[in-house]
Ligand SMILES: CC1=C(/C=C/C(C)=C/C=C/C(C)=C/C=O)C(C)(C)CCC1
C-alpha cells in the first residue's frame with residue numbers, strides 16, 4: 438500500500454471491499470468449477486476470469502486512490518474492455534447447446550466495443566462533448582438490449598424449452614437492463630455531465646455497479662450451472 | 671506500479687489491457703485443459719505457456735513504460751525467443767498424430783531463430799542498417815511460410831483426412847501469414863526505418879500484434895481441441 442486508509446473514507450472503504458470481494462469470488466468460481474458438468478465448467482471459468490480481472494484492477498485503483506485521492510477513468514475502461522466481452526461470451530455459452538450461433542456472440546461483442554470506445558472518448562479524451570459521445574455510446578447499449586430481449590438470444594432461449602436455461606437468460610437480461618444502467622449514471626457525474634450537480638462520487642457509483650454486475654452476474658451463472666448439472670445426473 | 675497511468679495515455683492503456691488479457695488467457699487455457707482429451711491437453715498447456723510468458727513480459731514492459739515513457743526493444747525479443755518456437759511446437763503437436771516428424775518442428779524452429787536473431791541485430795544493435803538486417807530476417811519468415819503452406823506441414827495436414835486438423839492448420843497458417851506480418855510493420859517504424867514517416871507508435875503496433883497472435887492463436891488451438899475431443903467421444 439502506497440497510501441493510507443483514513444477513518445471516514447467511505448470510497449476507500451468500497452475500494453477495499455470491492456477488491457476483496459472480487460478476489461474471493463474468483464476463488465469461489467474456480468474451485469466450484471469441479472462441481473458442475475460439461476460446458477458449465479467453461480462458464481464458471483469465465484465467471485472467475487471476470488472477477489479476477491476486476492480484482493487486479495481494483496488493486497491498482499485502490500493504490501492510486503489511496504496515494505492521490507483519485508483513480509483515473511482509464512482503469513475502468515481497461516477493465517470493461519476485457520470483462521464486458523467476456524459477459525457476451527457467457528450469454529453465448531448458455532445458448533450454444535440449443536443452437537446458439539457464434540455470430541450472435543460477435544454481434545454482442547461488436548455492440549459492446551462500440552459502447553465502450555465512444556464512452557471512453559467522452560469520459561477521457563473529449564469531456565466537453567461528453568453528452569454527445571454518451572448518446573452515441575448508448576446506441577451500442579441499446580443494441581445489446583435488443584439482442585437479448587428481442588433478438589437471437591431471446592429466440593433461442595425460448596426455443597430451448599429448457600427451464601433452467603430460460604431462467605438464467607431472463608435473470609442475466611435483467612442485470613444488463615438494470616445493473617448495467619448504473620454505469621451511464623456514473624458517466625453523467627463527470628464534470629460538465631448531466632448529473633454533475635449531484636454530490637455523488639463517481640467511483641462510489643462504479644464500485645457498487647461492479648459488485649452487482651460482476652459478482653451477481655457470475656453467481657447467476659453459477660446457480661444455473663448447479664441446477665443444470667443436477668438435472669442431467 | 672512505479673509510475674502512474676495518466677488520462678489519455680492510449681499506449682499505456684494497451685499495455686494494461688495486454689497484460690491482463692495475457693494473464694486471463696493463461697488461466698483459461700490451464701483450467702480448460704481438463705476439458706479436452708489426450709495430446710490436446712499438451713497443446714493447451716503450450717497455449718497457456720505462450721500467454722503466460724507474455725503476461726510476465728507485459729508486466730515489465732508496462733512498468734518501464736509508465737516510469738520512463740518507453741519500453742526497450744529487448745523485452746520484445748526476449749519474449750519472441752521463447753514464444754515463437756513454442757508456436758512451432760504447436761504446429762508439430764497438431765500434425766504429430768498423423769505422422770508429423772520432429773525434424774519438421776526443428777526446421778520451423780531453425781527458421782524462427784534465424785528470423786529473430788537478425789531482426790534483433792537490426793532493431794537493437796545496428797539500426798543504421800536495419801533495412802538490410804530486416805531483409806535477411808525476412809528469409810526466415812518466408813521459410814516458415816513455405817513449410818506451412820507448401821512443405822511438410824501442409825502435406826501431412828492434407829494427408830490426415832481429418833476435418834478438424836485441416837481446419838486448425840489452415841486457420842493457424844492464416845495467423846502466420848496475416849497476423850505475424852504486423853511485426854515487420856512495427857520493425858519498419860523504428861527511426862530510419864521504411865515506415866518511420868508514419869506517426870504510428872511501435873509499441874502500439876506490437877501490442878496489437880501480440881493480442882491477435884498469442885491469444886487468437888491459442889484460441890484456435892483450443893477450438894480445435896474441443897471439436898476433436900467431442901468427435902472422438
Ligand atoms: C451506456 C453508456 C455507457 C455504458 C457502460 C456500461 C453498460 C458498462 C458496463 C460495464 C460492465 C457490465 C462491467 C462489468 O464487468 C458508458 C460507457 C458509461 C458511457 C455512457 C453511455
Ligand SMILES: CC1=C(/C=C/C(C)=C/C=C/C(C)=C/C=O)C(C)(C)CCC1
Pocket residue numbers: 720750753754785786788789790804805807808811850851853854857880883884
Ligand atoms: C519478418 C521480420 C520480423 C518478424 C517478426 C515476427 C514474425 C515475429 C513474430 C512474433 C510472434 C508471433 C510473437 C507471438 O508470440 C522482425 C523480427 C520484426 C524483423 C523484420 C523482419
